[in-house]
Amino acid sequence: MKYKRILLKLSGESLQGREQYGLSPAVLQSYAEQIRDAAAAGVQIGIVIGGGNIFRGLTGAKRGFDRVKGDQMGMLATIINSLALQSALEDNGVKCKVLTSIRMEPVGEYYSKARAIEYLEAGYVVIVGGGTSNPYFTTDSAAALRGIETEADVLLKGTRVDGIYTADPEKDPAAVKFDEITFEEVLARRLKVMDLTAFTLCRENRLEIVVFDMDTAGNLGRVLAGEGIGTRVKP
Ligand SMILES: Nc1ncnc2c1ncn2[C@@H]1O[C@H](COP(=O)(O)OP(=O)(O)O)[C@@H](O)[C@H]1O
Ligand SMILES: O=c1ccn([C@@H]2O[C@H](COP(=O)(O)OP(=O)(O)O)[C@@H](O)[C@H]2O)c(=O)[nH]1
Numbered sequence: 001m002k003y004k005r006i007l008l009k010l011s012g013e014s015l016q017g018r019e020q021y022g023l024s025p026a027v028l029q030s031y032a033e034q035i036r037d038a039a040a041a042g043v044q045i046g047i048v049i050g051g052g053n054i055f056r057g058l059t060g061a062k063r064g065f066d067r068v069k070g071d072q073m074g075m076l077a078t079i080i081n082s083l084a085l086q087s088a089l090e091d092n093g094v095k096c097k098v099l100t101s102i103r104m105e106p107v108g109e110y111y112s113k114a115r116a117i118e119y120l121e122a123g124y125v126v127i128v129g130g131g132t133s134n135p136y137f138t139t140d141s142a143a144a145l146r147g148i149e150t151e152a153d154v155l156l157k158g159t160r161v162d163g164i165y166t167a168d169p170e171k172d173p174a175a176v177k178f179d180e181i182t183f184e185e186v187l188a189r190r191l192k193v194m195d196l197t198a199f200t201l202c203r204e205n206r207l208e209i210v211v212f213d214m215d216t217a218g219n220l221g222r223v224l225a226g227e228g229i230g231t232r233v234k235p
Contacts, residue, residue, distance in 0.1 A: 029092075034220040037220075046147070155209045178231045209233040
């Protein structure tokens, strides 16, 4: 395997799959199988999941919610998603702990770097829910932060596009995909890979990023085997 320890960021919106709202059992099962196989291959796996399938702070603010409360609702949504994925993983025989960035035992133990690493080294998949615990951040920033803290070799951003393109591929059909790109070039071309806070954290702490399509079964394994799918942002 190319990486020993990873931080996998999963999009909340993707968890919705084809359902009208909330969680798709089919997507959860597909993610759980991919994560199970990676764990069985000996990779230490930390996971941060978004909450956009349930609630987003910014859209809440547009509907009249206070932004800070809206963001807190969003962070709670990431915990709902974390518990759903934990359930799916356990159904597939994977040992898994949910740690929360906001205190809420007995839902999950309170996150600390030491606790996360202890569980990773003991062979548990560790899902960190609750974002960064602060409003005005995103789960991409939480993923960058937890990836750096837990000394992951790479931040794998599983999303619905299969990599980074010269322009938004959902809007520009002529966009061309990069296999590899530097942090500087992403900034120079103003490409939207993740929000700037998350991106800057990775850049300053030399954490490699791979953006790939997690919705194709087996893709996580392909990234880990070094098959060169997705786009690698190299420090
Ligand atoms: N240069 C680009 N390369 C790839 N995807 C891009 C680019 N610019 C914008 N995007 C968009 O980024 C989105 C993926 O980002 P993501 O953070 O997973 O979305 P979300 O806001 O749902 O979490 C895709 O919908 C894609 O259309
Ligand atoms: O550190 C964090 C992480 C998340 N959020 C809130 O949680 C929501 C859901 O997360 P996100 O939109 O990043 O999820 P995704 O796009 O991956 O579904 C965000 O809109 C924010 O409102 C936050 O306030 N602080």
